[in-house]
Amino acid sequence: MLRTFKIGIIFIISGFALLIISVALGEGGFALFFIFPVFYTYGPIGAAGIFLVILGIMIMFFAPFFHIAAAHDFETYEYKNPYAEIPPDEEYYGDKNKKKEVSYGGLILIGPIPIIFGSDKRAAMYAIVTGFLMLIALVLLLLLA
Numbered sequence: 001m002l003r004t005f006k007i008g009i010i011f012i013i014s015g016f017a018l019l020i021i022s023v024a025l026g027e028g029g030f031a032l033f034f035i036f037p038v039f040y041t042y043g044p045i046g047a048a049g050i051f052l053v054i055l056g057i058m059i060m061f062f063a064p065f066f067h068i069a070a071a072h073d074f075e076t077y078e079y080k081n082p083y084a085e086i087p088p089d090e091e092y093y094g095d096k097n098k099k100k101e102v103s104y105g106g107l108i109l110i111g112p113i114p115i116i117f118g119s120d121k122r123a124a125m126y127a128i129v130t131g132f133l134m135l136i137a138l139v140l141l142l143l144l145a
Contacts, residue, residue, distance in 0.1 A: 004063035011056030018049030107131045
């Protein structure tokens, strides 16, 4: 599987190299559409670069599936749980009747618009603080550049 990933990475790097060569030769260019980078080309070098990038991404996406199919004989495969014979450690797991409190929160930035969510106020506050720290870091990077 690692070899297949390396092939995908090589295709992606080669594709980006062809895209850069295409821009340097005047056969294409880069632009921003809102916040999305866009590449456009007029020649075969840029088209080959786009093809290699897409092919590399597809190879890396499908690599685990090929690895699983090649590594297992599905007709004779029998799953054996390696932990089935180990008794649970009461000190490690604690009381099984005790419920665990799980909280979650998140921050999604779509451009400059923040979407904050959380299962409780504390998790949402952590998400807000994290977003504020990211905003400060962005402003500092823009001012220092």
